Amino acid sequence: MTLRFYWRLDPAAEPARGEASARPATGFVPRDVRTASLNRYDYYVQVARAAATTAFDGLFVAYRPESDDSQIVAAAIARTAPRLLLVPEFPATVGSAVYAAKEAVSFQRATHNRLGWALTGDGGEEDAARTAEFLHVARGVHGTRPFDHDGEYFSVKGGGFQAPLANVPFPPVYLSGDDEEALERSARLADVHLLPHAPLDALRGRAETLDRLALAAGRTVELGVIATITARETAEEVAAGQGIAGSYDAVANRLADLHAIGVGHVVLSATPSLEEAYRIGQFVLPRVRARIADLRAAA
Amino acid sequence: MSIDFYWRLPTHGCHASIRRGSYDRGDWSPLQPGNVAPGLTAQGEDDGYRYIDHLAEIAKAAELSGFIGGLIPSFPNTDDPWVISPLLARETKTFRFMIAFQPGFLDPVHAARISASLQRATGGRTVFNVITGGGGPSQLWWGDDFAHDDRYGRTTEFLDIFRGVWAGKPFDYDGRFYQVEGEQLSDLLSREEVPEIWFSGSSEAALQSAAKHADYYLSWLEPYDQLTDKFARVKERTAQLGGEQKCAIRVDLVARPTEEEAWRDIRIGFENVSDATRAQWRGQPTDSVGAARQSALKPTEAKRWDDLIVGKNLWGGFNLLRGGPALGIVGSYEQCAEQLDELIQRGADAFILAGTPHLEEAWRIGEEVLPLLGRTAATTQNLLEAAE
Numbered sequence: 116m117t118l119r120f121y122w123r124l125d126p127a128a129e130p131a132r133g134e135a136s137a138r139p140a141t142g143f144v145p146r147d148v149r150t151a152s153l154n155r156y157d158y159y160v161q162v163a164r165a166a167a168t169t170a171f172d173g174l175f176v177a178y179r180p181e182s183d184d185s186q187i188v189a190a191a192i193a194r195t196a197p198r199l200l201l202v203p204e205f206p207a208t209v210g211s212a213v214y215a216a217k218e219a220v221s222f223q224r225a226t227h228n229r230l231g232w233a234l235t236g237d238g239g240e241e242d243a244a245r246t247a248e249f250l251h252v253a254r255g256v257h258g259t260r261p262f263d264h265d266g267e268y269f270s271v272k273g274g275g276f277q278a279p280l281a282n283v284p285f286p287p288v289y290l291s292g293d294d295e296e297a298l299e300r301s302a303r304l305a306d307v308h309l310l311p312h313a314p315l316d317a318l319r320g321r322a323e324t325l326d327r328l329a330l331a332a333g334r335t336v337e338l339g340v341i342a343t344i345t346a347r348e349t350a351e352e353v354a355a356g357q358g359i360a361g362s363y364d365a366v367a368n369r370l371a372d373l374h375a376i377g378v379g380h381v382v383l384s385a386t387p388s389l390e391e392a393y394r395i396g397q398f399v400l401p402r403v404r405a406r407i408a409d410l411r412a413a414a
Numbered sequence: 415m416s417i418d419f420y421w422r423l424p425t426h427g428c429h430a431s432i433r434r435g436s437y438d439r440g441d442w443s444p445l446q447p448g449n450v451a452p453g454l455t456a457q458g459e460d461d462g463y464r465y466i467d468h469l470a471e472i473a474k475a476a477e478l479s480g481f482i483g484g485l486i487p488s489f490p491n492t493d494d495p496w497v498i499s500p501l502l503a504r505e506t507k508t509f510r511f512m513i514a515f516q517p518g519f520l521d522p523v524h525a526a527r528i529s530a531s532l533q534r535a536t537g538g539r540t541v542f543n544v545i546t547g548g549g550g551p552s553q554l555w556w557g558d559d560f561a562h563d564d565r566y567g568r569t570t571e572f573l574d575i576f577r578g579v580w581a582g583k584p585f586d587y588d589g590r591f592y593q594v595e596g597e598q599l600s601d602l603l604s605r606e607e608v609p610e611i612w613f614s615g616s617s618e619a620a621l622q623s624a625a626k627h628a629d630y631y632l633s634w635l636e637p638y639d640q641l642t643d644k645f646a647r648v649k650e651r652t653a654q655l656g657g658e659q660k661c662a663i664r665v666d667l668v669a670r671p672t673e674e675e676a677w678r679d680i681r682i683g684f685e686n687v688s689d690a691t692r693a694q695w696r697g698q699p700t701d702s703v704g705a706a707r708q709s710a711l712k713p714t715e716a717k718r719w720d721d722l723i724v725g726k727n728l729w730g731g732f733n734l735l736r737g738g739p740a741l742g743i744v745g746s747y748e749q750c751a752e753q754l755d756e757l758i759q760r761g762a763d764a765f766i767l768a769g770t771p772h773l774e775e776a777w778r779i780g781e782e783v784l785p786l787l788g789r790t791a792a793t794t795q796n797l798l799e800a801a802e
Binding site for chain 1: 440441442462464465466490491493494496497498499500501502503504505507518519520521524525527528531532534535537551554555556557558559600602603605
């Protein structure tokens with residue numbers, strides 16, 4: 116199994132960067148020729164291209180109600196950020212499942228199938244029920260025609276896409292959460308389950324539970340870890356670093372260890388997002404890949 | 415005063431010629447030699463272009479040739495305007511994305527958020543064509559089982575909330591269809607302009623909703639006296655209800671250097687329509703009043719192309735040649751401009767034009783027809799009076 120790396124763009128982080136409305140109106144000595152058409156989206160593109168340039172496999176876009184919408188950001192950067200799988204995070208409350216499926220199909224058609232869905236929510240009972248039905252209906256209209264459904268949140272009659280809309284794959288679905296309910300839900304619904312970073316033994320335990328639940332559901336669910344990362348050239352520069360923290364070598368070894376216990380997807384973030392994407396992409400990811408190759412050769 | 419001219423992005427494929435109905439642009443027909451987006455390489459393999467690449471060219475042609483933007487239609491078998499618009503935001507400069515959408519498909523607070531985000535991505539180039547009355551079996555396809563008048567009630571509430579959360583303070587709403595409590599857009603998002611709202615629908619329920627929320631009332635082209643009456647009725651009724659409507663027309667043109675050439679394309683196009691298609695030429699089952707008004711124009715059977723000439727430079731068989739409204743304008747560049755001038759005199763404040771193929775015709779109409787507008791004395795007088 117390969118290890119896939121995703122960078123995570125947070126539209127609410129570093130809010131002044133590239134933000135036209137945050138430019139100083141007074142007291143700025145240089146002649147400022149920036150027009151309003153240079154804006155925050157140019158920064159999003161820079162982050163995405165940083166991830167693409169440094170051989171990340173994908174880009175998550177965080178759902179932040181106070182800032183730019185994750186799905187709008189993902190589409191706006193798609194044509195200038197090559198190769199990356201683009202994975203907006205959003206809750207199942209954004210609207211109709213049929214409409215979401217139709218938007219996904221258009222995105223897939225336009226981007227050579229580079230969309231993923233990371234469904235988020237408050238994890239409560241209603242949210243869980245809605246998310247499950249949302250995915251059932253979205254996959255239903257995507258894969259079945261005619262599709263009928265009469266449920267708690269959505270109802271459809273004679274649904275389903277025709278060619279050419281029916282010709283693209285449904286986006287891979289990423290769900291997350293740390294408790295048994297979340298794992299059970301992912302066993303039924305997710306393609307990838309994302310766990311928050313934790314000590315190796317704890318992650319191993321969760322991985323075993325997920326495998327068992329998925330097996331019972333007759334499915335295969337891949338495992339991922341989502342974490343902030345702090346990596347520096349030397350260990351002494353990592354003072355109280357967050358998340359996966361340490362020297363480039365130590366962090367790389369840690370990520371290779373995750374892979375060894377069955378983690379296939381790692382979603383990483385750090386601030387500032389552009390510079391850290393370059394740093395991780397240039398100095399850490401090659402070390403992880405080399406380390407995995409070494410371990411494989413040794414085995 | 416000036417008139418806003420929009421073009422249209424064909425979101426369900428396009429034809430290389432009005433003379434033939436084959437969808438040879440886009441993948442609504444099988445990949446074969448001669449198709450584009452996707453097309454085939456010299457080695458006969460998929461060339462990697464996708465239909466969005468062609469739509470990008472149409473949008474850029476429209477903005478370069480003088481259109482303010484374009485309508486992006488939404489039907490079950492189209493690509494989606496909420497995806498197309500952000501995808502093309504960064505490679506267009508002035509093109510306004512007129513997004514067709516039905517309020518029932520999105521949560522209103524979420525819709526406000528994504529709209530503000532798209533305004534930020536485009537520098538304020540988002541426009542809405544709010545669709546409510548489509549109805550019929552296709553509503554159930556979308557997962558929407560509301561009855562006709564209920565849908566307009568829901569549209570009104572949707573737009574109440576859409577604007578309400580945009581006002582920069584916590585917003586409460588207790589409606590029949592939606593309830594929200596303390597919702598608002600962040601300062602970052604609410605700073606953006608609320609998108610201009612274009613509205614369709616001919617029923618009383620539609621007009622009540624339009625009076626409250628619409629900037630433009632959009633109609634397909636209808637026989638001119640009928641359309642003049644309709645615009646007058648809309649403006650009067652919405653004024654009674656406290657609104658102010660500008661009126662807009664969506665119409666296809668076949669504009670050629672001479673009238674003869676224009677009708678020749680229509681004739682050849684008509685002759686290439688199969689007998690089966692002509693026999694099936696009927697309106698779809700729908701509870702849309704607008705669609706019913708159009709289907710009333712149709713003869714029961716299309717036998718001869720010139721049976722469908724319903725007025726000077728007006729042809730009623732466009733939906734034999736491509737999907738969409740039946741009535742369109744056919745003529746020389748001068749005649750097409752005269753028809754548009756006439757419609758401006760009769761109350762049109764804006765247009766959504768289209769022609770097949772959409773890329774080349776955006777250039778043709780932008781270069782050859784739009785510059786001729788306003789030359790007839792009456793229109794010039796009309797515009798001058800409106801400016802005073």
